[in-house]
Structures are given as structure tokens and as C-alpha cells.
Amino acid sequence: MNRTQVLQEITQLLNEVLERNDVTLDENTTAKDVDGWDSLNHAIFIGEIQQHFKIKFSLREVIGLKKVGNICDLVIERLAND
């Protein structure tokens, strides 16, 4: 799976979590940039990503996820290693 596909899929997942269909993400998007992406939805979103891609993140890795690009990096790295 390439980076563009990962970005598309996590964009879809965030839209589902926020019950919206108009959220667009790029590498530099952070939670502050998206209405409704609060701490509770962040927790759900991270859980959904792990479930969707069938991967697991460590707690320390999750702390480092400051922007969408970091999430893409981690998903790609984990998919490659698994």
C-alpha cells in the first residue's frame, strides 16, 4: 500500500469517526485543524486505524502522532514490518 492510499484510507476513517464526509487531510493536518477532532474522537480514530489496518501501535508511538504525516509514517512502517 502506498502513501497516497494510506492517506485516503485514514481520511475515510476520520470522516466515519466524526460522522462527516467533508474532512480532507494532508500530511500537515493536525487535530486542531479539524472541527470535532477532540481527544475522545482522537482515541476512537487511533483505535479504528489499528483495527482497519490490522496493526498495533505502542503507547509511546501514539504519543508521537502529532500530525497526519506522522500517522502515515507509522502505518506504512508497521505494514512493511508485519
Place this chain on the structure above:
Amino acid sequence: MSRHQHIINHLFAFFEHCSENSTSKLLVNKHFKTITTEDSSWPNFIFDVQLNNNSIPEITETISNRPQLNHIILDEKQLEENEDLLTQYGFIPLAEWACLEFDNSTTLKQNHNNLTIKTTSPKDLKDWIGVASSGFKALSLELFKNLLSSKNTTLYSGYHQNKLIATALLFKHNNTAGIYHVVTHPNYRNKGFGAEIFSFCEQEALKNKADRVIAQSTQEGLNTWIDTGMKQYGNFYLLCWNKPKQ
């Protein structure tokens, strides 16, 4: 008690103090303690958590029953020792905060004199809340109104060209002064105003004979506070839990 624990306890004391005059209550469980409030602008954190297989179901049940109560605070050791348990139950870390204490061996830096800093008056509170809310979530005017008359708490406003652009709050508890709510208006950031009002609070705390001056900081702001004479003593973590889908 370690410095690190002392700093986390001060944060809890601050929340407890803020909640005294609002619609809130302190819940002490054998596994944790928390302040719950109906004011949705105020964070509901769970502190002093004893993590084990028995306590986690109680914590998640408590969170389930109070939708807004969804953050727990853990120190570094708790996070490392309980990683499997926390992952198994679906806790997600949201933020890493540094515990800071003023290093008495350093010399306080002089103010840059770009700000005029005053104690916040009731008429300025609305502007203070406006700026402070830009760094956290929208804060409640009612809740902070109570703090203006508290003898343990002082709110400071920093003015630049007669406009309130920076906020800070000093809370004294057991001879330790904590610096909270240091926020600069988004249009005036990265110009040293935050460091200036923070340094002012350090000076005020020492002038008022505080034995210790402490603060907590996100990783982004850490170097700025270290430059004002603070020293880091470990981290603490904010974790969130959400009820799994059935």
C-alpha cells in the same frame, strides 16, 4: 515524595481548588481519585491511579457513566510498567507533559519589558478568558470569576500596546507556587511574550516567599520555560479511553 510526584499533586490541588465553588465533587475511590464537574469546559482528570487488573474495569466503568470524564493521568513509570494492560483495555495516550521546577541555583532573567503585566481585574476577566481559551479549550467565565477572589490564586494579564495578549495564573498551595494558564494570543506568539509573563510569575512567586515554583509544560513549550530557569523532572501522560464498539 519525589519532585515529579509533588508537581503532579500540585496540579490536582489546583483542580481541586478551582472546583471548590463550582458544581463539582471530589470522588475518592480506593484505586483513584477524581474531580467531576458538570461544567463541560473544565477537564475531568483521574489522578492517583493504582493500575492493576482489578482497578482498570472500575476506571473504565466510571468513565462510561460520565461521558465527559475520559482522561487519566499517569507518570512515566506507570505507563512503562502497565503498557500491556493499558493497550489491552484500549487506553490511548494523548499528550506528554513535562514536570518543571524552578532551579534555585540559577539567576532569574530580567524581563524584556515588552509587556505591561497587571493583576487581572473583574472587568478584564472576559478578555483574559478569551486569550487563555485560545491555548486550551473554551474556559468558563463563571469558574474563573471565583478564582479572582481566592487568596491562593492570582491571575495576571500581559498588555502590549494596551491590548491584553498574554495570560498566566499563579496558584499557591503548601508553600509551592504553580504557574498555570500561560497563553499568548495566537497573533502574538513566538515573540517572547509567553516567556516574559512566565518569568514575571516566577519572580512574583519568589517575592511572595514560595519555597518552590513549579509548572507543567507540553513538549512544544518546554525549551522556553527551561530558558527562564526551570528544570525538568520527568514527564506525565494524559490518556483517554473510549467504550469499545459492541
